[in-house]
Amino acid sequence: MQLRMTNQREIILRELNTSQRHLAADELYDRVKKVMPRISLATVYRNLEILSEAGMIGKLEISGRQKRFDYDPSEHDHIYCVVCHRVDNLEMAHKGLTAEEFGAVVGYSVTGYRLEIIGVCPECQTKNENKESKK
Amino acid sequence: MQLRMTNQREIILRELNTSQRHLAADELYDRVKKVMPRISLATVYRNLEILSEAGMIGKLEISGRQKRFDYDPSEHDHIYCVVCHRVDNLEMAHKGLTAEEFGAVVGYSVTGYRLEIIGVCPECQTKNENKESKK
DNA sequence: TTACATTTAGTATAAATTCTCATAAGGGAA
DNA sequence: TTCCCTTATGAGAATTTATACTAAATGTAA
Known part of the structure; x- marks a missing residue:
């Protein structure tokens, strides 16, 4: 192909x-x-x-x-900003995670996992601080 | 409220x-x-x-x-079947995960994380086996 | 070339969710 | 109670994101 x-x-x-x-x-x-x-x-x-x-x-x-x-x-995790919805790459955050084992407990055959860290990006933190100080 | x-x-x-x-x-x-x-x-x-x-x-x-x-x-992770899209609860799969530390590296302030294990549920595995053997 | 397959632009359609708005319901206060 | 005010509801329109469809264009291979 x-x-x-x-x-x-x-x-x-x-x-x-x-x-x-x-x-x-x-x-x-x-x-x-x-x-x-x-x-x-x-x-x-x-x-x-x-x-x-x-x-x-x-x-x-x-x-x-x-x-x-x-x-x-390439395989890596992501971090996601709840304010502006921007996404950044992250070194694998799941070291030692055994997805397969967890799946086995409930009878699933595991093909992968998806991990997002959720937070507020540097830019949106700064913007928010400015807004706060204006009050 | x-x-x-x-x-x-x-x-x-x-x-x-x-x-x-x-x-x-x-x-x-x-x-x-x-x-x-x-x-x-x-x-x-x-x-x-x-x-x-x-x-x-x-x-x-x-x-x-x-x-x-x-x-x-209550706080827990999930496992998701790619075939029938069903979702099941999972005991926390991320023991030892330090989301905050990962966020800090890229300047985010971390509020949480989302982890889905992805796989095929027991029912869909069985259905698939039947289909295979019919061939 | 001719002949066939793939890709494209443009539009229509689909699916999931949110919005709008007139009406209805529920909860005080007199 | 009865009146007033706030909030919630039902119905459908609108929005958002993504995919499907179709005819025209392009590429490929003999």
């Missing part, structure tokens, strides 16, 4: 990479449009799916939110 | 409790309608939000899926 690198595919991949951010499809669409104005949102969705399928990017299904895509497909 | 226990609120809470399952809003709506046929779906959504806000139920935002609500509001 060779992956054909179409023009739009290439630009989508490049824009995600250069962003160095965890973008949602519509955010990436906005960026890609600047380079290729006639691209369709559906194309962005389609190719993000294909690229993550091919292991070239990561797909981030943060709880209860829009999907985001990760320029870095 | 006292929580007024309206009739619909009470029935929603009771039906979730007696289900002993992690229901999505529309599933719970179906159950509640049998007791109170004229209830509105919006009322179910509204009150699930209010009840989880009040800490009387848990809100489960499983990645990339419909929200589910947990009759058990």
Whole structure:
């Protein structure tokens, strides 16, 4: 299963990479449009799916939110800001976690796990402090 | 902020409790309608939000899926079946996890974490075996 | 070329959830 | 009680995110 690198595919991949951010499809669409104005949102969705399928990017299904895509497909955990919804990469936070053992207790066969640390990012902390001090 | 226990609120809470399952809003709506046929779906959504806000139920935002609500509001992790999307409770799987420390590295202030173990539930394993042997 | 498969743009549709708003219900205070 | 006020409800519209569909465009291979 060779992956054909179409023009739009290439630009989508490049824009995600250069962003160095965890973008949602519509955010990436906005960026890609600047380079290729006639691209369709559906194309962005389609190719993000294909690229993550091919292991070239990561797909981030943060709880209860829009999907985001990760320029870095390697295995790692994430931290999520509840204020601005930004996501950052994290060194694996689960050292010593034995997901398989936990699954076995309830009869599941375990294929993976998903761990998000939840908090407030540095920027939003600063903004909030400013707001507080204005009162 | 006292929580007024309206009739619909009470029935929603009771039906979730007696289900002993992690229901999505529309599933719970179906159950509640049998007791109170004229209830509105919006009322179910509204009150699930209010009840989880009040800490009387848990809100489960499983990645990339419909929200589910947990009759058990106490702190615990979850395991999720990729085949039937069912969710089960799990004893805390993160013993020794220091979410705060991980957050600190990237400057976040950490308020929590979310851990889902992902796998295939016993029922879906059995179904799959049957399907395999039929071939 | 011709012939076939894949991809795309643009639009329609779907699913889950939230919003709006008129009406109804419930709880004091007189 | 009766009146008033706040809050909740039902019904449907609107929103958000994502996928499906279709005809046109493009690529590929003989």
